[in-house]
Amino acid sequence: MSDTRPKLLIVEDDPGLQRQLRWAYDDYRLFIAGDRDEAIEMLRAETPDVVTLDLGLPPDPDGTSEGFAALADMLRIKPDTKIIVASGHGARDSALEAIAGGAYDFYQKPVDIDELGLIVRRAFHVHALEQENARLADSAPADGQVLGRLITSAPEMSRVARTIERVAHTDVSVLLMGGSGTGKALLAEGLHDASPRRDAPFVTVNCAALPEPLLEAELFGGMPGGGARAGSGRIAQARGGTLFLDEVGDMPLTMQAKLLLFLQERRIDAADGDAPANADVRIVCASHRDLEEMAASGAFREDLYYRLAEIVVRIPPLKDRPGDPALLARHFLNRMAQDLNPQVKGLAPDALAALDAWSWPGNVRELENRMKRAMIMADGKLITAADLDLDEDAADGDAVNLKAAREMADRRAIRRAMARTDGNISGAARMLGISRPTLYDLLKQYQMQG
Numbered sequence: 476m477s478d479t480r481p482k483l484l485i486v487e488d489d490p491g492l493q494r495q496l497r498w499a500y501d502d503y504r505l506f507i508a509g510d511r512d513e514a515i516e517m518l519r520a521e522t523p524d525v526v527t528l529d530l531g532l533p534p535d536p537d538g539t540s541e542g543f544a545a546l547a548d549m550l551r552i553k554p555d556t557k558i559i560v561a562s563g564h565g566a567r568d569s570a571l572e573a574i575a576g577g578a579y580d581f582y583q584k585p586v587d588i589d590e591l592g593l594i595v596r597r598a599f600h601v602h603a604l605e606q607e608n609a610r611l612a613d614s615a616p617a618d619g620q621v622l623g624r625l626i627t628s629a630p631e632m633s634r635v636a637r638t639i640e641r642v643a644h645t646d647v648s649v650l651l652m653g654g655s656g657t658g659k660a661l662l663a664e665g666l667h668d669a670s671p672r673r674d675a676p677f678v679t680v681n682c683a684a685l686p687e688p689l690l691e692a693e694l695f696g697g698m699p700g701g702g703a704r705a706g707s708g709r710i711a712q713a714r715g716g717t718l719f720l721d722e723v724g725d726m727p728l729t730m731q732a733k734l735l736l737f738l739q740e741r742r743i744d745a746a747d748g749d750a751p752a753n754a755d756v757r758i759v760c761a762s763h764r765d766l767e768e769m770a771a772s773g774a775f776r777e778d779l780y781y782r783l784a785e786i787v788v789r790i791p792p793l794k795d796r797p798g799d800p801a802l803l804a805r806h807f808l809n810r811m812a813q814d815l816n817p818q819v820k821g822l823a824p825d826a827l828a829a830l831d832a833w834s835w836p837g838n839v840r841e842l843e844n845r846m847k848r849a850m851i852m853a854d855g856k857l858i859t860a861a862d863l864d865l866d867e868d869a870a871d872g873d874a875v876n877l878k879a880a881r882e883m884a885d886r887r888a889i890r891r892a893m894a895r896t897d898g899n900i901s902g903a904a905r906m907l908g909i910s911r912p913t914l915y916d917l918l919k920q921y922q923m924q925g
């Protein structure tokens with residue numbers, strides 16, 4: 476049977492260390508190179524997704540020139556390779572320089588096998604996610620990014636994306652339910668872009684933003700309180716395309732009746748005696764409230780609910796998407812760096828831990844805002860928890876019971892220990908007064924390794 480384990484290339488010139496590493500990785504197919512030429516040859520032949528690279532390679536074992544040259548060569552040949560760089564004692568600067576040059580991460584020598592194992596595992600994980608996102612983007616229609624714009628590593632969210640992809644080519648009405656900032660507007664647009672209506676307009680109306688007379692005029696056209704004028708409202712503008720009714724749960728009941736009538740007749744009346752205009756629009760709605768519950772309690776018209784919610788898609792909050800905060804943070808960093816702070820190249824270990832520990836009440840929008848702030852505040856090449864305003868005081872959070880408070884305290888202590896030991900598991904466990912396996916268990920339990 477062929478070996479399907481992921482391929483890991485280790486570039487290391489010390490035979491002792493080569494041996495040690497060879498035994499450490501059962502889960503991967505290992506390839507070991509002792510110098511730059513060998514490393515390039517193996518990269519071309521085996522195309523490993525992850526590489527660990529010692530910067531001190533012959534003929535310059537005490538310097539870093541060969542290591543940096545190997546890094547640049549490898550990234551040129553296979554840019555998606557996740558390269559983890561080993562930095563010698565006291566050579567943190569060269570590690571940071573390597574990250575600036577495109578390395579994925581670094582570890583400090585002497586090697587802590589457990590710590591390196593964690594970094595390697597995470598690198599494979601991130602690589603797989605990037606491939607998955609690229610696949611989603613590739614499967615989008617020719618013109619567009621569509622759901623390729625959605626960044627996620629969480630199965631729950633990938634399921635949401637698949638549902639949207641599947642319903643996009645039908646005309647069923649879709650209700651997106653999720654907290655503020657979970658990506659409802661992004662998904663609604665993604666749905667439109669993936670649908671046969673993609674060349675027609677995508678029109679958004681925020682039902683919470685306007686009082687009833689204005690909302691009516693906005694949707695149907697004409698003057699507030701006056702008759703409708705076919706052609707001038709947002710429904711008419713969306714003809715042939717998609718009308719996105721955001722925060723539909725906030726629509727006043729009388730307005731709900733008018734919307735229902737429109738959905739039944741699919742026509743907009745003209746005030747001046749002209750024939751009513753036909754309106755072929757696909758409706759997509761979103762609400763941060765539980766519309767089903769509102770319909771059951773009479774706060775929202777049940778008949779309208781069933782028309783709007785032929786398919787209901789529930790979007791999980793960011794705190795329930797393991798691994799997503801760090802993934803999204805890297806995405807926003809890459810997107811914003813050019814404009815806001817080109818010297819920022821990555822996230823410090825304490826920032827990654829803080830991203831994991833935070834409960835994200837404002838979901839992705841909050842993360843985007845915190846990253847924007849952090850990019851502006853960051854002094855160095857790496858964003859810290861303090862830049863994100865997620866240092867200790869901020870992390871006091873909103874524990875609602877003793878269990879949640881304990882978990883929060885655990886997370887905070889672990890985060891602090893990991894930050895103080897630069898992510899060294901043995902050191903962090905010692906600092907916390909627990910065994911290494913216990914720390915591993917906690918990291919797993921709190922999903923803090925992603």
Ligand SMILES: Nc1ncnc2c1ncn2[C@@H]1O[C@H](COP(=O)(O)OP(=O)(O)OP(=O)(O)O)[C@@H](O)[C@H]1O
Nearest residue numbers: 624625626654655656657658659660661839840843
């Ligand atoms: N999974 C994601 N990947 C990339 N960007 C995202 C993702 N989810 C949300 N965003 C970005 O986060 C911001 C907030 O998302 P969006 O406006 O879609 O949320 P929303 O649920 O409609 O929020 P609200 O209810 O507050 O209007 C936007 O800038 C959006 O592009």
